[in-house]
Amino acid sequence: MFGSEFYIDPSRCIGCRSCLTACAECDTHRGVSMIHVDFLDRPNTIATVPMVCMHCDEPTCAMVCPADAIKKGEDGVVRSALKPRCVACSNCVLACPFGVPLVEVDLELMMKCDMCYDRTSVGLKPMCASVCPSQALAYVPPETIARDRRGKPVNEFRFGNQTVRTKVFMMAPAERETISVDVSDYIREEDNAQQFFEQAFVD
Amino acid sequence: MGKEPTGAGETIYRRYGPHVQYTPPGGWAKSAGPAKLVKTHCCFCGQQCGIQLKVQDNQVVGFEPWYEFPYNKGMLCPKGVKRYLQGVHPDRLTHPLMRAAEGFQPVSYDEALDFTARRLLEIREKYGPDAVAVYGGASMVTEKAYVLGKFARIAIGTKNIDYNGRLCMVSAGVAYKLAFGIDRAPNPWADVTKTEVLLVVGANIADCAPIATSYIWQMRENGGKLIVADPRLTPITRNADLYLPVRPGTDLVLLMAMLHVIIREKLVDHEFIEATTTGWEAVRDSVENWDPRRAAEVTGVPPDNIEKAALMFASAGRAMAIHARGLEHHSKGVENCLALINLCLATGNLGGEGRGCFMITGQGNGQGGREHGQKCDQLPGARSISDPEARRYVAGVWGVREEELPGPGLTAVEIMEAIHRGEIKALLSMCFNPLVSLPDATFTREALERLEFFGVIDFFLSETAHLADVVIAGSLQEEDEGVVCSTEGRVQKINKAVDPPGEAKSDARVICDLAARLGKGQCFPYASTREIFEELRIASKGGIADYYGITWERVENEMGVFWPCPALDHPGTLRLFEDGHFWTHDGKAHFVVTENRPSGDPIDTDFPIYLTTGRVVSQFLSGTQTRRIGPLVDLYPEPRCEIHPRLATRFRINDGDWMKVTTRRSEVVLQAMVVRTIRPDTVFIPYHWPGRRSANRLTHRTIDPRSKIPEFKVSACRIEKAAQPADLSAIRREETGLTSPDFPIVPQR
Numbered sequence: 001m002f003g004s005e006f007y008i009d010p011s012r013c014i015g016c017r018s019c020l021t022a023c024a025e026c027d028t029h030r031g032v033s034m035i036h037v038d039f040l041d042r043p044n045t046i047a048t049v050p051m052v053c054m055h056c057d058e059p060t061c062a063m064v065c066p067a068d069a070i071k072k073g074e075d076g077v078v079r080s081a082l083k084p085r086c087v088a089c090s091n092c093v094l095a096c097p098f099g100v101p102l103v104e105v106d107l108e109l110m111m112k113c114d115m116c117y118d119r120t121s122v123g124l125k126p127m128c129a130s131v132c133p134s135q136a137l138a139y140v141p142p143e144t145i146a147r148d149r150r151g152k153p154v155n156e157f158r159f160g161n162q163t164v165r166t167k168v169f170m171m172a173p174a175e176r177e178t179i180s181v182d183v184s185d186y187i188r189e190e191d192n193a194q195q196f197f198e199q200a201f202v203d
Numbered sequence: 204m205g206k207e208p209t210g211a212g213e214t215i216y217r218r219y220g221p222h223v224q225y226t227p228p229g230g231w232a233k234s235a236g237p238a239k240l241v242k243t244h245c246c247f248c249g250q251q252c253g254i255q256l257k258v259q260d261n262q263v264v265g266f267e268p269w270y271e272f273p274y275n276k277g278m279l280c281p282k283g284v285k286r287y288l289q290g291v292h293p294d295r296l297t298h299p300l301m302r303a304a305e306g307f308q309p310v311s312y313d314e315a316l317d318f319t320a321r322r323l324l325e326i327r328e329k330y331g332p333d334a335v336a337v338y339g340g341a342s343m344v345t346e347k348a349y350v351l352g353k354f355a356r357i358a359i360g361t362k363n364i365d366y367n368g369r370l371c372m373v374s375a376g377v378a379y380k381l382a383f384g385i386d387r388a389p390n391p392w393a394d395v396t397k398t399e400v401l402l403v404v405g406a407n408i409a410d411c412a413p414i415a416t417s418y419i420w421q422m423r424e425n426g427g428k429l430i431v432a433d434p435r436l437t438p439i440t441r442n443a444d445l446y447l448p449v450r451p452g453t454d455l456v457l458l459m460a461m462l463h464v465i466i467r468e469k470l471v472d473h474e475f476i477e478a479t480t481t482g483w484e485a486v487r488d489s490v491e492n493w494d495p496r497r498a499a500e501v502t503g504v505p506p507d508n509i510e511k512a513a514l515m516f517a518s519a520g521r522a523m524a525i526h527a528r529g530l531e532h533h534s535k536g537v538e539n540c541l542a543l544i545n546l547c548l549a550t551g552n553l554g555g556e557g558r559g560c561f562m563i564t565g566q567g568n569g570q571g572g573r574e575h576g577q578k579c580d581q582l583p584g585a586r587s588i589s590d591p592e593a594r595r596y597v598a599g600v601w602g603v604r605e606e607e608l609p610g611p612g613l614t615a616v617e618i619m620e621a622i623h624r625g626e627i628k629a630l631l632s633m634c635f636n637p638l639v640s641l642p643d644a645t646f647t648r649e650a651l652e653r654l655e656f657f658g659v660i661d662f663f664l665s666e667t668a669h670l671a672d673v674v675i676a677g678s679l680q681e682e683d684e685g686v687v688c689s690t691e692g693r694v695q696k697i698n699k700a701v702d703p704p705g706e707a708k709s710d711a712r713v714i715c716d717l718a719a720r721l722g723k724g725q726c727f728p729y730a731s732t733r734e735i736f737e738e739l740r741i742a743s744k745g746g747i748a749d750y751y752g753i754t755w756e757r758v759e760n761e762m763g764v765f766w767p768c769p770a771l772d773h774p775g776t777l778r779l780f781e782d783g784h785f786w787t788h789d790g791k792a793h794f795v796v797t798e799n800r801p802s803g804d805p806i807d808t809d810f811p812i813y814l815t816t817g818r819v820v821s822q823f824l825s826g827t828q829t830r831r832i833g834p835l836v837d838l839y840p841e842p843r844c845e846i847h848p849r850l851a852t853r854f855r856i857n858d859g860d861w862m863k864v865t866t867r868r869s870e871v872v873l874q875a876m877v878v879r880t881i882r883p884d885t886v887f888i889p890y891h892w893p894g895r896r897s898a899n900r901l902t903h904r905t906i907d908p909r910s911k912i913p914e915f916k917v918s919a920c921r922i923e924k925a926a927q928p929a930d931l932s933a934i935r936r937e938e939t940g941l942t943s944p945d946f947p948i949v950p951q952r
Binding site: 015022024030 | 442834
């Protein structure tokens with residue numbers, strides 16, 4: 001499966017948490033799961049979202065790490081913190097725009113998804129994308145996604161002023177180029193300028 | 204005997220669990236080392252996903268995805284991921300057990316079998332052969348199911364053998380036999396991706412057949428539309444193009460109204476009807492009065508959406524209808540399935556790629572386990588036990604006279620009722636946990652307590668086995684080999700990964716050894732499971748479920764073979780009815796008239812709310828296995844009652860509050876899960892748990908007159924707010940209980 005990329009399509013997620021159980025079967029961190037499945041608002045909806053590390057081009061977690069413990073490989077995979085360096089300060093947990101890293105209190109170590117490095121480095125799919133029954137998590141060649149899916153893979157995200165490019169793709173409606181979580185990015189261009197604020201905060 | 208040892212509950216739970224297992228044998232580090240990989244299939248549901256088990260030192264220590272297997276391509280649900288934890292488990296029975304003053308005591312295999320055979324002979328002598336009943340399980344490989352059926356009829360001579368598939372999808376089986384003459388899903392799963400409109404009625408596919416969602420989502424990626432009819436918004440409805448919130452027990456009216464619209468809008472495929480079917484006029488007339496407006500009053504589905512669903516289904520070039528227990532678990536389960544079949548027939552959606560109706564089998568070998576002999580009315584090859592020609596043929600294969608074969612016997616629920624009436628005195632049960640899985644658990648317990656002899660063959664001490672006189676330690680799925688048939692009719696091979704531990708034996712070995720002690724050893728001379736399969740091939744030859752052309756080698760080389768496969772050079776039958784041939788007496792597909800009638804447990808002013816039951820993704824059936832697997836228990840630790848906020852508010856029940864659900868049988872107290880994803884007139888409880896919170900304490904024993912399936916999917920109940928039970932820790936211990944001191948837990952997040 002060399003040449004494959006990782007795709008997340010939240011709309012396919014059925015909340016079965018197979019990814020969560022399978023993540024704990026990965027030999028590098030067996031017994032500990034590093035994936036998140038969020039039940040968005042169970043009282044009101046069945047919608048669920050799986051989240052793996054997005055493996056940013058410029059990882060925010062590494063930028064805020066005071067111990068320089070978080071490294072990205074040449075393959076673009078951002079690793080868990082280096083054990084000898086990590087001080088378990090949780091800066092990365094707070095800073096990650098996707099909410100991915102976790103600090104293992106017992107181990108005093110930040111751990112996160114490393115895209116099943118032991119598997120992907122030898123051409124196998126990551127555990128979560130292998131088992132995912134709905135293929136909300138998929139590890140396939142880009143051509144397969146282009147052929148089989150209607151959505152468009154997006155790997156550029158805007159969080160206010162921060163633009164993050166990632167190795168992992170999120171499936172979005174076909175017309176989307178970028179995903180933004182800031183309302184102001186969706187407001188009509190003219191309204192979004194200085195005048196908007198002038199109007200909004202006129203005293 | 205059939206009574207639980209008095210005062211021994213504590214001892215039993217301490218020794219036999221359920222305990223929860225979290226780590227592989229030897230711990231995480233050891234199991235990461237080199238291992239042998241065994242290609243086989245998951246032990247749980249009817250999808251029978253391919254999986255590779257990791258084996259070290261005769262122990263299953265983990266799994267590796269099997270990417271090449273065509274159905275699931277490596278995909279697994281959480282049950283499949285963690286199934287390996289059932290192997291080396293503190294609760295695993297490693298010796299036969301006999302009743303002692305305090306619980307059970309281990310005895311030798313010979314002692315247990317001698318005792319069992321002696322009691323069966325005594326009771327047969329005293330009351331006649333039909334006073335002995337045999338229960339089988341649909342999780343067992345087909346060879347075991349076959350040999351158990353032969354054992355009951357030849358070695359014991361009883362007509363009363365039935366299996367827990369009776370609780371699964373027999374309504375569909377009966378309906379498909381009436382309409383098509385064959386009891387198998389007509390299409391492979393891959394067809395779902397090719398259809399333009401998929402109608403899902405009463406099938407919680409995301410929780411009960413999770414891999415199938417990848418096929419449904421692919422159908423939508425290809426531009427297809429999804430219609431879902433269910434009292435709950437199950438996870439697949441998140442992408443439904445149309446959702447029909449049908450009131451429990453009214454699916455039949457919904458489907459008849461859809462046919463009404465199709466006829467009115469002149470969308471009927473007369474050419475197909477003329478060429479391939481009989482009985483159209485009567486069915487056409489039977490739906491005349493079910494216009495959507497009237498149907499809406501019964502079903503609670505807006506009339507416009509009934510119209511829309513009918514138009515979508517009938518206008519599509521290719522349409523498929525899928526159903527499961529939600530349609531089948533009714534006292535009119537057969538009619539429900541027939542109404543869906545009628546929709547497909549009327550629109551010509553049958554016998555082609557992306558066109559047809561599809562029943563989803565629930566149990567591991569739900570399909571194969573019913574084809575070859577543990578069903579009370581069938582002989583191998585899915586032959587009728589009432590058919591003289593079939594009887595002569597099978598008697599010939601078995602080397603007995605036709606008169607020696609008993610006739611059709613009682614079904615699973617009827618057997619329990621006959622035990623209760625005192626007509627059946629002895630029960631031998633293999634791989635079945637009726638105390639949790641049969642409706643009306645209080646009645647089931649009363650019945651079991653009246654038995655003069657109760658023998659169990661199983662690998663864990665199920666709740667039912669607590670009442671046994673003798674428990675023979677059988678085999679887990681990975682400790683034996685044989686074939687299973689998946690929900691799409693694909694015969695697959697289970698491969699042996701490890702040997703049974705201690706004095707535990709392969710189930711088939713136990714049956715053959717028992718047969719020898721009953722004086723019929725010459726009919727059970729098998730040295731291996733393969734020899735059983737070779738006999739099964741011949742016994743099924745010429746039958747409907749014809750396995751004659753299937754060999755274990757073909758199954759392995761071809762990644763499964765679809766039956767019927769009558770000859771070694773026959774490719775197998777991927778899709779049924781493509782040539783317009785049906786297995787009915789006239790070779791045609793039959794429209795069958797359906798008539799609406801009320802549920803067997805109707806709502807009234809005392810019991811004004813519908814109760815429906817079902818599954819959650821992380822547990823399986825009565826939970827004998829999955830309640831012992833820690834990571835699965837953690838995902839959904841105990842039963843909860845789903846209730847709509849509108850109903851909850853009326854009773855001042857908040858999320859997490861304790862509430863009491865009472866039916867005409869019994870009551871349970873459990874916590875509320877307040878969600879907008881269920882009809883406001885309905886509550887839902889999953890049924891995997893035993894004891895005081897068992898959903899089946901509430902359900903009723905009304906059965907479908909033809910399929911004899913219980914009406915699990917609709918009971919009448921009332922609810923009220925309740926206090927937390929004082930003995931909650933004791934209740935929890937009965938369900939998933941304790942960790943074993945010998946197997947320390949490494950908790951997972």
